[in-house]
Every structure is written in C-alpha cells, then in structure tokens.
Amino acid sequence: MLRFHGDREVAPGLVDLAVNVRQEAPPAWLMGPVTASLAHLGAYPDPAEATAAIAARHGRPPEEVLLTSGAAQAFVLVAQALRPERAVVVHPQFTEPEAALVTAGHAVERVVLRESDGFRLRGGQIPETADLVVIGNPTNPTSVLHEATDLARLTRPGRVTVVDEAFADTVPGEPESLAGARDLPGLLVIRSLTKTWGLAGLRIGYVLGPAPLLDRLHEHAPLWSVSTPALAAAIACASERAVHTEREIAVRLVADRAHLVAALERAGVPVAGRPASSFVLIRVDDGERVRAALRERGFAVRRGETFPGLGQDWLRIAVRDTATSDAFVAVLSEVLGR
Ligand SMILES: Cc1ncc(COP(=O)(O)O)c(C=O)c1O
Numbered sequence: 001m002l003r004f005h006g007d008r009e010v011a012p013g014l015v016d017l018a019v020n021v022r023q024e025a026p027p028a029w030l031m032g033p034v035t036a037s038l039a040h041l042g043a044y045p046d047p048a049e050a051t052a053a054i055a056a057r058h059g060r061p062p063e064e065v066l067l068t069s070g071a072a073q074a075f076v077l078v079a080q081a082l083r084p085e086r087a088v089v090v091h092p093q094f095t096e097p098e099a100a101l102v103t104a105g106h107a108v109e110r111v112v113l114r115e116s117d118g119f120r121l122r123g124g125q126i127p128e129t130a131d132l133v134v135i136g137n138p139t140n141p142t143s144v145l146h147e148a149t150d151l152a153r154l155t156r157p158g159r160v161t162v163v164d165e166a167f168a169d170t171v172p173g174e175p176e177s178l179a180g181a182r183d184l185p186g187l188l189v190i191r192s193l194t195k196t197w198g199l200a201g202l203r204i205g206y207v208l209g210p211a212p213l214l215d216r217l218h219e220h221a222p223l224w225s226v227s228t229p230a231l232a233a234a235i236a237c238a239s240e241r242a243v244h245t246e247r248e249i250a251v252r253l254v255a256d257r258a259h260l261v262a263a264l265e266r267a268g269v270p271v272a273g274r275p276a277s278s279f280v281l282i283r284v285d286d287g288e289r290v291r292a293a294l295r296e297r298g299f300a301v302r303r304g305e306t307f308p309g310l311g312q313d314w315l316r317i318a319v320r321d322t323a324t325s326d327a328f329v330a331v332l333s334e335v336l337g338r
Contacts, residue, residue, distance in 0.1 A: 001095075001305070001306040002095040002096075002098055002099040002102075002306070003095070003096075003099055004095075004303075004306040006018040006019040006020065006302040006316070007019050009300045009301065009302055009303065010300050011295075011300065013298065014295065014298055014299060014300040015298055015299050015300065015320075015324060015327075015328070016300055016318070017299055017300060017301045017302075017317050017318045017320065017324075017328060018300045018301055018302040018316070018318065019200075019302075019318065020140065020167070020195060020277075020278050020279045020316075020318050021194060021195055021198055021200045022195065022196055022197070022198045022249070022278070023198065023320070024198060025198065026197050026198050026199060027245065029236060029239075029241060029242075030197060030233060030236045030237065030242070032236075033232040033233070033235065033236050034202070034229045034232045034233050034236070036232070037228045037229045037231070037232035038229065040228055041228060043228070044224050045224050045226060045227055045228040045230075045231055046231075047067050047226055047231055048062075049231070049235060050067055050226075050231040050232075050234040050235050050238075051065050051066075051067055053234065053235045053238035053239075054067065054206055054234055054238050056238065057238040057243065058179045058180050058208055059180050060180065060182060060208060061211075063211035063214070064182065064208055064209060064210065064211055064214065065206055065207070065208060065214070066206060066207045066209075066214045066217055066218055066221075067204070067205075067206045067226045067230075067231070067234060068204075068205045068206055068207060068221070068225070068226065069203040069204070069205070069225045069226055069227075069230070070192060070194055070200075070203040070204060070205045071164065071166045071190050071191065071192040071194075071205035072096055072203075072205070073203075073205070073221070073225065074190045074205060074206070074207045074217075075096050075097045075099075075100040075101075075164075075190070076100045076103075076104075076220075077207070077217040077218075077220050077221055078097070078100070078101075078132075078134075078160075078162055078188065078217065079097075079100035079101045079103065079104035079106065080100075080104050080220040081216040081217045081219065081220045082132060082160060082216070084101075084106055084131050084132035084160070085129075085131055086109065086127065086129050086130045086131055086132070087101055087106050087107065087108050087109065087130070087131075087132040087133075087134075088108075088109045088110075088111055088126055088127060088130040088132065088133045088134070089101070089108050089109070089110055089111070089133075089134045089135075090110075090111045090113065090121065090125075090126070090133070090134065090135040090136075091110050091111070091112045091113065091307065091308040091309045092112070092113065092119065092139070092141060092142055092307040092308060092309040092310050093134075093135065093136040093139050093140065093141075093142075093164070093307070094136055094140045094141075094164060094166070095306065095307065095308070097134045097162065097164065098110075098134075098308075101132075101134075109127070109130070110308055110309075111125050111126060112308060112309040113125075113142075113144075113309065115272065118144065118272070118273040118274065119139070119142040119144045119272060119273045119281075120144055120146065120273070121135070121146055121150055123150075123153075126154055130159060131158060131159050131160065132159065132160050132162070133154055133159065133160075133161045133162065134162040134164065135151065135154070135161075135162070135163055135164070136163075136164040136165075136166070136167075137151060137163050137164070137165055137168065137176060137177075137178075138167050138168070138170065138171060138176075138276045138277040139277075140166070140167060140277070140279070140316075141279065141281050141302065141304065141307055141310070141314075141316040142272055142273055142281050143272070143273065143275035143276055143277045143279055143280055143281060144272075144273045144274070144275075144276065145171060145176050145274075145276035145277070146176060147176055148175070148176040148177065148178055148181075151163055151176075151178060152178065152181065152184055152187075155184040155185055155186055155187050156185060156186070157185045157186065158186070159185075159186050160186045160188060160213065161184075161186055161187050161188070162188045162190060163178055163187065163188070163189050163190070164190045165177055165178070165179060165189050165190060165191050166190065166191065166192035166194075166195060166205070167192075167195060167277045167278060168191065169191075169195070169196045169246045169250065170195070170196060170250055170253055170276075170277045170278045171250060171276055171277065172247055172250040172251050172254060173247065173250075177189075179191065179208055185210075186209075186210070186213065187209055187210075188207055188208070188209040188213060189207070189208040189209065190205065190206075190207050190208075191205055191206050191207075191208065192204075192205040193205060193206075193233060193234060193237045195278065196246055196249055196250075196278075197233070197237060199233055202227075202229060202230050202233055203226075203227075203230055204226065204230040204231075204233050204234055204237075206234070253278055253319060256319050256320070256321060256322060256325070257275060257278075257280065257319045259322045259325055259326075260280060260317070260319055260322075260325040260329070261275065261280060263325055263326060263329040264280070264282060264329060264332075266329075267329050267332060267333045267336070267338055268336075268338060269282050269283075269284060269329075269332065269336070270282065270283050272314075278318060278319050279302075279316050279317060279318050279319060280316070280317050280319065281304070281310075281314055281315070281316050281317075282314070282315050282316075282317060283313050283314055283315075284313055284315060284332075284336065285313060285336075286313070287303075287304065287305075287311070287312040287313035287314065287315060288303075288312045290315070290332075290335055290336065291303055291315060293335040294331065294332065294335060297331045297334075297335065298331070299328055299331060299332075301315045301316065301317055302315065302316035302317075302318075303315065303316075304316060
C-alpha cells in the first residue's frame with residue numbers, strides 16, 4: 001500500500017480534504033508566464049534560467065540546484081543514483097521515498113516515530129551506521145515540524161541525509177528549513193512547487209545539495225524531464241513577489257488551521273502532535289466506518305493505514321477555509337454521534 005495517495009480518495013461531488021494541494025487558482029503573475037510558454041513548445045526545454053532563479057531564491061550557486069518533474073521524481077533519482085548499504089526511512093511519512101528505494105532494489109529499514117512522542121524524532125533513534133536517511137519536514141501526514149538543528153545533527157560525512165521539504169513553504173518564514181544550508185555534508189533538500197501554488201498537474205520540484213551529489217542524481221534523470229511550462233512556473237515561483245505571497249498564504253493558513261483544530265477539539269476529536277502544515281492528523285474510533293460515513297455525507301478524507309506506523313483510526317484532513325472546516329466538523333460530530 002506504499003503507492004496509495006490522497007488523490008485516490010477523491011471523487012466527483014465530494015469535498016476534497018484528502019489532497020494537500022491548495023485549491024485556489026494560481027495567481028495571474030504565475031499563470032501568465034506558464035501560458036505564454038506554450039508558444040515555445042516546439043523547442044526542447046532549457047533549464048538554465050529556472051535553475052539560476054531557484055538558486056538565487058535559496059542563496060546558492062546554480063550547480064547546487066537540480067530541477068525535477070515534481071518532488072516525486074527526486075525520490076526516484078536518489079534511489080537510482082545511490083547505493084546505500086543501510087537506508088533508513090523515518091515514518092510515518094510520505095511513502096514514495098521508500099517505494100522508490102525498494103523499487104530500485106534497496107533494503108529499507110524503518111524508524112517509526114511514536115504517537116507518545118508527538119511523532120517527533122528523539123535523539124539516538126537513527127542508527128549510527130545508516131548511510132542514507134530520509135525524513136520529511138514538515139512531515140506528511142503528521143504535520144510535525146522538526147527543528148532544523150535536530151535534522152542538521154543527522155548529517156555527517158559518509159551519509160546522505162534527505163530532507164523532504166515539499167511542505168516547507170506552508171510554514172511562515174520557514175524557520176526550520178535547511179534549504180539554504182550549504183555546510184552540512186551529504187544534505188539533500190527536496191522541494192515542491194505543486195502544493196502551495198496549486199500546480200500538482202504541472203510537475204515541478206527541485207533538489208538542493210552539494211554539486212557532486214546532484215551530478216550523480218542528474219545522470220539518472222531522463223533528458224528534458226522538466227517541461228517548458230514547468231520551467232516558466234519555477235522562474236515565477238522564485239521571484240520576490242512569489243516569496244512574499246507564499247508567506248502571506250502561510251500566515252493565513254496558520255489562522256485557518258487554528259480554526260480547524262479548535263473546532264475539532266470542541267468536538268472532542270484529538271489532533272496529533274503540534275500541527276505545522278496544511279493538514280492535520282486526527283484519531284477516531286472505528287476509523288474505517290467514520291471515513292465511509294464521511295464519504296456518504298460528501299467529505300473525502302485521507303485514510304491513515306497506508307502510512308507505516310499509523311492505522312485505520314488515523315485520518316488526515318487538509319486545512320481549507322473556515323466555512324469548509326466548520327461544515328466538515330459538524331458532519332464529523334454527527335458521524336461520531338456527538
Ligand atoms: C511529503 C511529500 N513530499 C513530496 C510529494 C510529492 O510532491 P510533487 O507533487 O512535487 O511530486 C508529496 C505529494 O503528496 C508529499 O506529500
């Protein structure tokens with residue numbers, strides 16, 4: 001079940017609380033260049049300008065940026081390019097990194113974070129001899145934000161540490177991001193432009209890290225794997241305007257999430273950990289029945305049991321506008337008989 005994702009929960013007529021992609025249409029300053037790029041589809045894409053723009057946005061030289069067809073492709077490149085002897089994936093987290101490693105023939109060891117720890121990493125949980133470690137920050141599906149210093153402590157010579165920051169831009173100011181950290185050995189930071197910007201169908205993401213490591217990943221990338229419209233989006237999303245807008249969106253998200261969490265708590269529904277991203281993880285009794293009843297009443301939520309370390313009683317809920325959250329919690333309360 002590692003290859004199950006939230007989009008499978010969605011169906012026509014259902015309110016989508018299962019996919020963590022922002023639903024508002026991308027702004028005109030972003031869609032303008034994407035649309036304009038369609039006039040140039042006769043030429044093969046050249047990633048140089050977009051690579052330089054993303055590099056500047058993170059204060060790095062262009063050699064430390066590899067554009068990918070979404071963050072999803074980055075996991076495949078990591079799995080294909082590296083030959084880890086002891087690969088460790090920290091769960092619960094997005095399952096594609098493990099799926100890609102297994103598909104590439106690597107054995108994967110799981111470190112499963114505990115609910116009793118608020119799904120946070122404790123010191124000493126990662127085996128010293130791990131030469132590849134994958135962790136999400138903030139983490140899907142727990143919405144937990146690890147401290148940058150704790151993640152930095154995982155890095156060392158002889159180990160590749162992959163931090164999946166697909167949702168980093170949902171945190172105002174990105175205080176725990178390692179995107180600009182150039183001095184940590186073997187650190188690869190994977191980013192996505194599909195979530196906040198509502199571009200899941202366009203496929204655009206990137207990897208930040210030491211140039212020699214990115215060169216190895218690049219060797220496994222298909223030629224021209226990032227399309228011209230995706231490159232146009234990357235350039236637009238690296239602009240000062242984009243970074244400013246991203247932060248405004250993140251601040252609004254904090255308020256919308258607080259509203260959802262408060263409503264859930266009033267309904268007596270426990271929320272896991274201290275949520276920091278665009279989704280929250282809840283626990284209910286008889287989760288499978290609850291999820292089915294929510295569907296019957298028009299709400300698609302993300303099941304928890306396909307995430308290692310969780311089970312059927314866990315459900316992931318996307319943060320939407322307050323009216324949608326209120327409507328959802330009212331229906332959930334009804335389903336729970338409260
Ligand atoms: C934590 C996490 N990382 C990466 C991805 C993949 O993102 P992209 O759309 O950029 O491939 C997802 C998508 O759901 C995700 O949840």
